[in-house]
Amino acid sequence: KSSGYRDIQISYTADHVLEITLHRPEARNALNTNLLAELSRAFTDAQADPDIRCVILTGGDKVFAAGADIKELAAHDATTIRDDVRPTYWAVIREFTKPMIAAVNGYCLGGGNELAMHADVIIAGENALFGQPEINLGIIPGAGGTQRLLHAVGKSKAMEMVLGGTMIKAAEAREVGLVSTITPPETCLETARELASRIAAKSPLATMAAKKAVLQAYERPMQEALLFERELFAALFDTEDMKEGVHAFMEKRQPTFKGL
Ligand code: HXC
Numbered sequence: 001k002s003s004g005y006r007d008i009q010i011s012y013t014a015d016h017v018l019e020i021t022l023h024r025p026e027a028r029n030a031l032n033t034n035l036l037a038e039l040s041r042a043f044t045d046a047q048a049d050p051d052i053r054c055v056i057l058t059g060g061d062k063v064f065a066a067g068a069d070i071k072e073l074a075a076h077d078a079t080t081i082r083d084d085v086r087p088t089y090w091a092v093i094r095e096f097t098k099p100m101i102a103a104v105n106g107y108c109l110g111g112g113n114e115l116a117m118h119a120d121v122i123i124a125g126e127n128a129l130f131g132q133p134e135i136n137l138g139i140i141p142g143a144g145g146t147q148r149l150l151h152a153v154g155k156s157k158a159m160e161m162v163l164g165g166t167m168i169k170a171a172e173a174r175e176v177g178l179v180s181t182i183t184p185p186e187t188c189l190e191t192a193r194e195l196a197s198r199i200a201a202k203s204p205l206a207t208m209a210a211k212k213a214v215l216q217a218y219e220r221p222m223q224e225a226l227l228f229e230r231e232l233f234a235a236l237f238d239t240e241d242m243k244e245g246v247h248a249f250m251e252k253r254q255p256t257f258k259g260l
Helices: 033-048 078-082 087-094 111-116 135-138 145-155 155-164 172-175 185-200 205-216 222-238 239-252
Strands: 008-014 019-024 054-058 100-104 107-109 121-123 130-133 182-185
Touching: 008 033, 008 185, 019 185, 033 087, 033 145, 054 087, 078 107, 100 111, 100 185, 107 111, 111 130, 111 145, 121 185, 130 172, 135 155, 172 182, 182 185, 185 239, 205 222, 205 239, 222 239
Parallel strands: 019 054, 054 100, 100 121, 107 130, 121 182
Antiparallel strands: 008 019
């Protein structure tokens, strides 16, 4: 399963947890087409593999990702960028239904920040720096940055970052809600792994329903989203995992969820 990748690395770091590491150290993990294609393949496989219940995405200790590969972008005009294959790779990540945690150290810029914002939870090392510097190149974010950043941090801070190319440090990123937790850089990944293991021990049917329900807030008006939530809630009552969860509680033992 781990073979054949050049610009990412994948490994199983705990039961039901897949870790994907961006690996282009020579280019600050810039997201070139090959890296995105490999990410898309890894997420497609992870989606199909019932053994995987949570994914951690990281760039390692020093840098998360410095954005789209600017050297590749330089070769495009409006016509070729409209026909670009990369949005199909982003779509696979966007449509991934299992919980995903980003563990971010160092630069998390442009498409890198957009990638981190595809995660359900962002854990950041104190050395992390978040930004959408596309404006400095005469362009704007193109993989969801204008929308997801707005939802994460609110209009004024999003506009400051998108219009001014202003970077924010980890502490501010937590303050404004872009990241959930900050840690010393050395323990960022470990903190993400602890959360991933906790999530991976839950019913995968319930965690996927929870993710889907929360994300409806971006898609639908409140009343519709509440009906959608209620239906997902109801559907879980026919699962073996629900029976296991409530019986384990009543029998004062830990549940073992099977995803059934
Ligand atoms: C291609 C990149 C790169 C990038 C860094 N490198 N970022 N290559 N695309 N986004 C390369 C450099 O060219 C250099 O290669 C090597 O990585 C090290 O970079 P340095 O700049 O020397 O490192 P440092 O001084 O530590 O600065 C790190 C940095 C800076 C602050 C991250 O590299 C930087 O500002 N990068 C660009 C950030 C950016 O503008 N991102 C937005 C991209 S647009 P050589 O060969 O010289 O050693 C975008 C659009 C998204 O993301 C659209 C989504 C679809």
